[in-house]
Amino acid sequence: MPDQKAARRVVDIITGTWQAQALYAAVALRIPDHVAAGHTTDEALAERARSDPDGLRRLTRLLTAMDVLEATDTGYRLTATGELLRSDAPHSMSDMVRIYGEEFHRAWGAVVPAVRTGTSGFQHAFGMTLHTYLRDPGAGARFQRAMNAGNVFFPDVLDVFDFGGHHTAVDVAGGSGAFLATVLARHPRLHGILFDQPHMVPVATAHLDAAIGSGRHEVRSGDIFEGVPAGGDVYLLSRVLQDWDDDRCATLLSHIRAVLPANGRLLILERVVPDHGETLLPLLYDLHLLMAAGGRERDLAGYRDLLSAAGLRLESVHGLALETSLLVAAAA
Structure with missing residues (x-):
């Protein structure tokens, strides 16, 4: 039996x-x-x-x-x-449920070829990468709303990191600007720069204008793998490294290190894979990232290696809601 x-x-x-x-x-x-x-x-x-x-x-x-x-x-x-x-609810998660029930559900249907080949399930299911798919304005806007619905840990960052001594925050690949808006709303003397692809400029501008008003932020467009804006003393990377392989991450982190002042800090928001698998959610999202974008979650050793290769060092780690972590890095 x-x-x-x-x-x-x-x-x-x-x-x-x-x-x-x-x-x-x-x-x-x-x-x-x-x-x-x-x-x-x-x-x-x-x-x-x-x-x-x-x-x-x-x-x-x-x-x-x-x-x-x-x-x-x-x-x-x-x-x-x-x-x-x-x-119509505040902090509605309906768009998140939709994208998980439609696009991501189809991507997970290709879990076997994705695991066999190491390429994203999304690409197997849709014939294109997630990043290409999201260039469609409708799909991109819906994806951003879905991502924003899962951002319940943003306020936690303000409780564990002191932005008081900084003057300019640069949100790299900042999407709609939800994270930057959360930071700027709490710290009225802080200036913000959001950097993302051209199609995100109107989305981020509208969100930041509505959330904090005009005059305290700039939205710039460009390729994060070619360079990032200088002038910040705190740089933000919220769930960006998870989408890319080690080589791409090293390139991006090197660009940030090139413009990070001696007293500057880099804040990384990611789910860290536990050493012994004691929590399931990071492991689920690790495989989900293979299905969705061909990315991955990493353990602390993996993040230390990425940072070290770019001339950065991991200074501290703070646990946030939904098994997310804040990694604070500084120049090595």
């Missing part, structure tokens, strides 16, 4: 993706939005979602068991988890 506990563990693992796709279905059908608008019964939800009533009821039953919905005498109400899936 098979070990029943081990057999149950296998079943729990292989059905895990079903929960993720049920959550995606809830967002795609706008179930949280409809419940928030007062359509709280299965019948009303099926009508609003233009769905088969039986199929919709089976979905809501599962969502209730997953603590997304809560059954009441008159229908359903949203739990705290369900509230995060509303498209």
